[in-house]
Amino acid sequence: MSTPSADPDTAPSPRPLPVDRPTPLEPPSDFRLLRTELPVAPLAFPDGPPGWLVTRYDDVRAALADPRLSSRRPHLNSHVRPSLITTEEMARLRPSDLLTSDPPEHTRLRRLVTGQFTARRINQLAPRIQDIVDQHLDALATGPRPADLMATVALPVPSLAISELLGVPFTDRDQYQRLTAELLSLDRTRDQLLASKAEMKTYLLGLIQAKRTEPGDDLLSGLVHTQADDPTLTDDEIAALAQLILIAGHETTANVTGLAVLLLLRPPRLWDTVRDQPQLVDAVIEETLRYATVLQFGLLRVAREPLTLAGQDVRAGDRIVLHLPAANRDPDRFPDPDRFDPHRPDATKHLGFGHGPHHCLGDQLARLELRTLLATMLDRFPDLRLACDPDRIPTHRHRVVHGPAHLPVDFTP
Template structure:
């Protein structure tokens, strides 16, 4: 398992985590986001139009929630949208809770091989995308390996399309449940930013898989220790 996925932002502590986070954060530049903004708006508008024109009842997930983030993450990360069937299948397999260890390892190996092939292609033919930026970052951080780039690419790819698609579906479900929050939001559209933030907090998709292990025993202040021993709430 460790050989197929080296440490990344979810499985590392400082200073390793700090190094990797700095590399990834450096790729999310205002210039890159501003450049993508018109394209993202066009993608959203097109798929909302498709949903509006679809026969009723319409499938939000199929028409909007899944294709929109898949297209956006493809543009941002530099993953061919033509490969969406492959990476969506692998994502589903990697996030499944009912696969055997052997099946999970096979999916991890396939995903790693796919992302490594993309890393190699970006090195041969650089583009204006995030994977190319990571490849170019090796000139200033020789410690950055191809395996680490593949692991970071996997994290961004899965979080960028699967998590976003799931949250979109959950958000609409919450808005349409009684009491109808959707009616309130239509009357007060200025609430939308707060609704999005609250949806991300309340309808989190990260309920499984993020394991944390204590690395040692911390020394508690004397007053806290005495309060715990005395059965009082500290």
């Protein structure tokens, strides 16, 4: 379905990105109308000229793979809040990484870390991830109740897994988890954001230097080793890659874990159904990624050249937001999209991990962690239950990654 370009005299005025959720698990209701009536809508940005908001599944998926749309941008969240730092400051504190680069630079950077995320490498990690899950579920079983599942299990499990893969000391988790939360928050002042970025960069550069002295069997050591044969690879680039993998590797998986458990425990309590049919665990993961897409504000692209997007003329330089949660609730792609359905046959077609050249590098690691976590919890805690009203679960409304801030649960010991 194509939408003709609007007459400038009758075109709707640009409006800010819808962000208000009717419930913790529902995306803003505005997207239903936008998908139908204005699938490429004029979007008012907090700073700079207006751009466009894309909400239909087919359009978002095509745009994610369109080389005419660039991932280069001065600030990741400029469609949600004003850019608090300049382009020069951003370049100094964080050079281009896998999120903010285009081929061939993106191809070069991605090739540097792809080997750590092959199916063979992920399978090798499976026993260690099971150990990590078992240790934290032991702590859940013997700790005080009710327990906060986010703090006890959902956050530390992927944090420990990604820290071991990267070669980041888990003993530093308080620091890097704090910095992650600060960098993903939309409530920081300019000075706070600059301080967090500088502290994260200093921390990672220190680790890189330590790997030169005492290398290990980890990704950071591998990148330092590669640097000896590739002098074009800078410490700043290694630090930027490490920062992205560290943040994405634990923050997203932790929140998907919390969302999956919340979806299964809320009425009508699908936890019991999946416990009796453990073969549904993979389907639960995919449906959670579709239904409760954690990158809640979408992905930002910039038009390299004039183009037509779903019938709408776009100028070179225009900023375009590809809204993944809206696309994943598109009824033209997913019938009855606002129903969480572990039996949904096509849930794997979701865009929760993106699409095209920027498809998430760690998707298989995330799936392994989620599968291990959910399958083991279902087996060990058959009567796990929420310890508060599901509609009162606090969520990250002002952070790039959506999910439960806390998830109180109880069970029979």
